[in-house]
Amino acid sequence: MRTAKNLIDGVWADTARDALLDVVDPATEEVIARAPAGCAADVDRAVAAAVAAQPAWAALPVAERVARIGAWADAIAAHADELADIERREMGKPLDLGRSFIEGSAAGLKLAAERALSYAFEETLPHEDGETRIVRHPLGATAVITPWNFPVAILLSALGPLLAAGNTVVVKPSEHSPLSAVRLCELLTLPDGVVNLVLGDARAGVPLAEHDRIQLVHFTGSVASGREVGAASGRRLHRAVLELGGKDAVVVDAGVDVKSTAAAVALGAFLNTGQICTSMERVYVHQDIAEEFTDALVAAAAAYAPGEVLGPLVDERQRDTVHRHVTDAVERGATVRTGGEKAPGKGYFYPPTVLTGVDDSMLVMTEETFGPLAPVAVVADFAEGLKRAADSRFGLAATVYTRDADHVAAAARLPAALVWINQWQGNSPEMIWEPAGDSGTGATGANAAYDAATRPSSVIVAAADQGRGE
Known part of the structure; x- marks a missing residue:
């Protein structure tokens, strides 16, 4: 049985504490490895290594940092199959899906790092009395704490700008998915101490988020944990970038191609077993097409077979959460059109589930489910759909399908970090976003x-003749 180790200053090191955690394959329920539970002593060593390595890393020319990061990205891409298999075993992601996201995230890491070549780290602004030189300095040692649902992609998306800007990093992956982070660090092409890895659960995460030598925490995870990270950052007066939960809405207008739109919503609701921060978790459909759309969505759900296209949920607790949301909806009057029962046998599988007759008071419409559910609510018109989509404490993403130009313009006002119109998961190299509300x-x-x-x-530099006497 493999026992994973921490990476500190380029050396694979045992934890300072004996406690270990099981890493469980959610498809078989078998223990496949063990990893440290984490402790403050491990964090202290990793942060000290990051602090010590940062000045030399920041002193390198930007182009050299970018080249070193690009070489690492190339190594990751070359091992995409292997990394996808690790993700499959540690959190259940289907191989093809895992490979595509790993390849994309490796390319994204390289692209994000290359942006440093054109970023204005220094800028001179002349004025009547002289000039002002704006200099952007690296922060120092930073922390990246990642979730289990996309262990490689989310980590790489955070690292590019941090590293290329001259910061060093301590990485703390989810205790459910530490093995992919270990393999990423085995592929490192950066100087020792620039990227350090500490494994564990909250016993590592809390002291890292609260560490007084960490200058920024980049956290992706639950709202509850994000609040704790934000509070810790406030006490230490260091920065926090928090991407938390979502309850993303999709509004389906009259006049769309019903079959293709239903297939798109099925993808948005069921991909990665619904374990995506931007999964479609609330579906508002115009009454004129509601019956036809729901029938098409149920038909599309049949293509997502558990154990084949659909992987397992990450653990039994998550599957229980999904089923609790379904049970709550049914007890309060919703109808299960397909799915709705735990899959028999080994593994934490749950079938794609379509619910109708839902209202906005049900758990399935108010709390993040993070599972393969598509609750469908019928609305009288597009305006009602948009209003109900906006009425949420979350504000991560939303999707709108419409052929009406006025409705496209109205959709842009949704209070969400990302608004997709007539597509889902589209992106641009120039896009920027910030979550709203609890997201x-x-x-x-x-x-x-x-x-x-x-x-x-x-x-601020005075003009050459400033301060001279007559």
């Missing part, structure tokens, strides 16, 4: 990620 805080993407990874200062 988090801190802008990221494109240059905003570099703004978050640097601290600006201004050097």
Whole structure:
């Protein structure tokens, strides 16, 4: 049985505490490895290594940092199959899905790092009395705490700007999915101490988020944990970028192609077994097409077979949460059109589930489910759908399907970090976003990620003749 180790200053090190956690394959319920439970002593060593390595890393020319990061991205892409298999075993992601996201995230890491070549780390602004030089400095040692649902992709999306800007990092992956992070660090092509890895649960996460030598915490995870990270950052007066939960709505207008739109919503609701922060978790459909759309959505759900296209949920607790949301809806009058029961046998599988007759008081419409559910509510018109989509304490993403230009314009006003119109998961290299409400805080993407990874200062220089006597 393999026991994973921490990576501190380029050395694979045993934990300072004996406690270990089981890493469980959610498809078989078998223990496949063990990893440290984590402790403050491990965190202290990792942070000290990051602090010590940061000045030399920041002193390298930007182009050299970018080249080193790009070489690592290339190594990751070359091992995409292997990393996808690790993700499959530690959190249940189907191989093809895992491979595509790993390849995409490796390319994204390289692209994000290359943005440093054009980012204005220094800028001179002349004025009548002289000039102001704006200099953006790296923050220092930073922390990246990642969830289990996309262990490689989410980690790499955070690292590019932090590293290219001259910061060093301590990584703390989810205790459910530590093995992919270990393999990523085995592939490192960066100087020792630039990226350090500490494994564990809250016993590692809490002291890392609260550490007084960490200058920024980039956290992706639950709302409850994000609140704790934000509070800790406030006490230490260091930055926090928080991407937390979502309860993303989709509004389906009259006049759309019903069959293709239903297939798109099935993908948005069931991909990765619904374990995506931006999964479609509330579906509002115009009454004129509601019956036809729901029938098409039920038919599309049949393509997501558990154990084949659909992987397991990450653990029994998560499957119980999904089923509790279904049970609550049914007890309060909803109808299960397909699915709705735990799959028999080994593994934490749950079938794609379509519910109708839901209202906005049910758990399935108010709390993040993070499972393969598509609750469908019928609305009288597009305006009602938009209003109900906006009425949520979350504000991560939303999707709208419409052929009406006025409705497209109205959809852009939804209070969400990302609004997709007539597509889902589309992106642009220039996009920036910041979650609203309980979905988090801190802008990221494109240059905003570099703004978050640097601290600006201004050097005001008087004109040459200023201060001279007559």
